[in-house]
Amino acid sequence: MSDKNRMIQKMEIPNSVLDFLVSRSAESSAPCYVYDISRIERNCRQFLEIPYENKSIHFATMANINPEFLGIVRRSGILAFVNSLEHLRKVMAAGYPGKDVVFTASAMDDDAMSFVREHDVRVYLDSPSQLARWRRLFPESPVGIRCNIGDKIEPKVTHAGVFLGHLSRLGFTLSEIEEVAGDPLVTALHLYAGTDIQDVDYFMECYRAMWDLARLFPKLDCLNLGGGFSVSDKESAPFRVDLYGERVTRLMEKQSQALGRDIQLMLEPGRIIGCDAGYFFCKITDVKVRRDCQFVGVNASSTQFPRPLLYPDSAFHPVALQRGSRILSGEGITSSVYGCSTYSRDFLARDVALPPAEIGDWIVLGEAGSYCASAHTRFLGFPPAEEIFV
Numbered sequence: 313m314s315d316k317n318r319m320i321q322k323m324e325i326p327n328s329v330l331d332f333l334v335s336r337s338a339e340s341s342a343p344c345y346v347y348d349i350s351r352i353e354r355n356c357r358q359f360l361e362i363p364y365e366n367k368s369i370h371f372a373t374m375a376n377i378n379p380e381f382l383g384i385v386r387r388s389g390i391l392a393f394v395n396s397l398e399h400l401r402k403v404m405a406a407g408y409p410g411k412d413v414v415f416t417a418s419a420m421d422d423d424a425m426s427f428v429r430e431h432d433v434r435v436y437l438d439s440p441s442q443l444a445r446w447r448r449l450f451p452e453s454p455v456g457i458r459c460n461i462g463d464k465i466e467p468k469v470t471h472a473g474v475f476l477g478h479l480s481r482l483g484f485t486l487s488e489i490e491e492v493a494g495d496p497l498v499t500a501l502h503l504y505a506g507t508d509i510q511d512v513d514y515f516m517e518c519y520r521a522m523w524d525l526a527r528l529f530p531k532l533d534c535l536n537l538g539g540g541f542s543v544s545d546k547e548s549a550p551f552r553v554d555l556y557g558e559r560v561t562r563l564m565e566k567q568s569q570a571l572g573r574d575i576q577l578m579l580e581p582g583r584i585i586g587c588d589a590g591y592f593f594c595k596i597t598d599v600k601v602r603r604d605c606q607f608v609g610v611n612a613s614s615t616q617f618p619r620p621l622l623y624p625d626s627a628f629h630p631v632a633l634q635r636g637s638r639i640l641s642g643e644g645i646t647s648s649v650y651g652c653s654t655y656s657r658d659f660l661a662r663d664v665a666l667p668p669a670e671i672g673d674w675i676v677l678g679e680a681g682s683y684c685a686s687a688h689t690r691f692l693g694f695p696p697a698e699e700i701f702v
């Protein structure tokens with residue numbers, strides 16, 4: 313068992329979530345996600361407290377598209393960022409007017425461009441040919457472009473891949489940006505540095521590179537600096553949004569002043585908004601021992617809790633057993649939690665430390681509020697797990 317897996321075992325579950333589960337387990341054994349509303353609200357608040365005045369914070373809905381989740385985020389004062397028409401429709405159904413939504417995508421067709429324009433959604437385009445398409449449809453309409461600043465900084469590989477530099481498929485390259493420099497209809501620039509980034513210095517290095525580009529556009533009024541804020545994996549301290557906020561504020565104020573224009577700051581946090589607020593619960597239906605490993609079978613599938621399926625090498629979630637009202641975690645036997653299909657990769661957790669499990673106990677997986685329920689797949693035939701907010 314890796315040290316990392318041993319360390320991520322310690323799990324704290326809010327009393328509200330535990331009390332709910334204990335009462336629910338008398339009525340239902342179905343797997344479910346439970347979210348702690350107050351943690352989602354707290355996570356939203358941290359971004360709204362960033363001191364820079366002229367800002368808008370847009371929740372990245374790929375992290376969680378549940379309507380109730382969106383409602384909590386919206387009532388907290390956070391706007392929305394989407395990357396598909398389906399999510400655009402869902403955020404509008406949750407009460408967001410188009411003007412509060414940012415759309416950043418790639419390879420949009422005419423219909424997608426027309427739909428977002430019709431609804432007054434702010435758009436960031438991904439390439440020169442996308443910009444040409446936009447111009448053909450809407451010659452007078454201002455727009456933003458996504459920047460690949462890989463030639464200006466040393467790109468970091470973040471855990472879901474490469475987002476900057478020649479290995480990334482996304483955004484205008486430096487020379488492509490220079491070709492449209494001076495365009496008065498390019499009024500916003502967009503950056504996505506990567507995901508799960510803990511290093512604030514790296515964010516600042518990327519942001520400074522964006523400011524160099526900002527000077528190329530005379531009518532620029534907004535810098536969208538994306539998301540990518542890390543969630544603590546118990547090896548590292550939680551990401552300090554307050555310290556990050558002070559630094560990004562200093563940078564934005566200084567550079568806006570030098571430019572002589574007040575530039576809006578946009579951010580698109582995804583993972584950090586819901587991750588530590590969500591738990592996935594499923595019931596143990598089988599236990600078997602193979603050599604020195606305890607295999608724990610549950611009444612759910614990794615298609616319902618898909619991060620281990622999508623990121624087998626990097627998805628770490630704290631795991632615990634719940635027996636009655638007790639949470640059992642920490643030291644124990646090397647264990648793997650497997651789903652109730654015959655797919656050989658159907659694991660919800662691998663090589664983690666768990667106490668001896670009993671059929672009828674519950675498995676609790678933590679840090680399950682982002683990129684979990686929203687990534688459900690129909691492969692293998694399991695329905696989306698119920699999502700409950702307490």
Ligand SMILES: Cc1ncc(COP(=O)(O)O)c(C=O)c1O
Nearest residue numbers: 372507539540541580581582583
């Ligand atoms: C353009 C863009 N912005 C924001 C996000 C959210 O990122 P994170 O969840 O790492 O904050 C994503 C995620 O893929 C993205 O592609």
